[in-house]
Amino acid sequence: DQQVKQNSPSLSVQEGRISILNCDYTNSMFDYFLWYKKYPAEGPTFLISISSIKDKNEDGRFTVFLNKSAKHLSLHIVPSQPGDSAVYFCAANSYSGGGADGLTFGKGTHLIIQP
Amino acid sequence: NAGVTQTPKFQVLKTGQSMTLQCAQDMNHEYMSWYRQDPGMGLRLIHYSVGAGITDQGEVPNGYNVSRSTTEDFPLRLLSAAPSQTSVYFCASRPHGTYGYTFGSGTRLTVV
Numbered sequence: 001d002q003q004v005k006q007n008s009p010s011l012s013v014q015e016g017r018i019s020i021l022n023c024d025y026t027n028s029m030f031d032y033f034l035w036y037k038k039y040p041a042e043g044p045t046f047l048i049s050i051s052s053i054k055d056k057n058e059d060g061r062f063t064v065f066l067n068k069s070a071k072h073l074s075l076h077i078v079p080s081q082p083g084d085s086a087v088y089f090c091a092a093n094s095y096s097g098g099g100a101d102g103l104t105f106g107k108g109t110h111l112i113i114q115p
Numbered sequence: 116n117a118g119v120t121q122t123p124k125f126q127v128l129k130t131g132q133s134m135t136l137q138c139a140q141d142m143n144h145e146y147m148s149w150y151r152q153d154p155g156m157g158l159r160l161i162h163y164s165v166g167a168g169i170t171d172q173g174e175v176p177n178g179y180n181v182s183r184s185t186t187e188d189f190p191l192r193l194l195s196a197a198p199s200q201t202s203v204y205f206c207a208s209r210p211h212g213t214y215g216y217t218f219g220s221g222t223r224l225t226v227v
Contacts, residue, residue, distance in 0.1 A: 032214045043218035102148040102173050105157030
């Protein structure tokens with residue numbers, strides 16, 4: 001039973017345009033969401049996060065939107081650059097629940113930026 | 116400041132052998148965790164630790180042991196390697212009060 005779902009295995013976007021990566025979750029106890037970027041043969045790199053008490057968080061070209069009622073979040077990258085080509089993972093946890101630490105990950109979306 | 120260091124980077128084991136994957140962080144982070152990544156899959160949590168002397172199981176703990184005797188080190192032990200444990204293993208750490216984990220560069224393990 002996958003608690004974090006990224007339904008698009010890959011996404012191709014032209015350089016300079018907006019990239020939108022989507023993520024859905026089923027566990028209503030999740031209260032913190034993160035996006036990681038991963039290049040081949042490297043570890044994931046933290047990109048941006050959002051708490052469940054917010055609906056938007058921005059950091060430069062990256063914005064994450066959270067829709068709690070729909071249990072959906074999205075990562076917007078604008079403008080997209082060639083160096084953004086990577087696999088993007090959505091991750092979540094319930095930090096206020098007093099339970100397990102660590103993250104639950106989606107399967108990832110491979111973003112390809114076309115020149 | 117090296118961050119999270121994992122050794123070895125690559126390892127081939129025979130079925131039934133045991134080994135320890137090393138993980139060390141120099142950031143004085145309280146929280147550490149181990150993940151495995153299989154092709155087409157996201158990272159799955161194996162074990163985690165919320166501080167020295169405290170460990171607990173994640174989503175896929177079977178076949179693995181951990182201990183945390185110091186803040187810096189969090190080794191992962193494979194007791195009797197099986198082909199199903201062929202994977203890329205990532206160690207990660209985070210400080211108290213923030214929720215983003217810093218990951219190591221991974222250990223690629225093949226069990227034949």
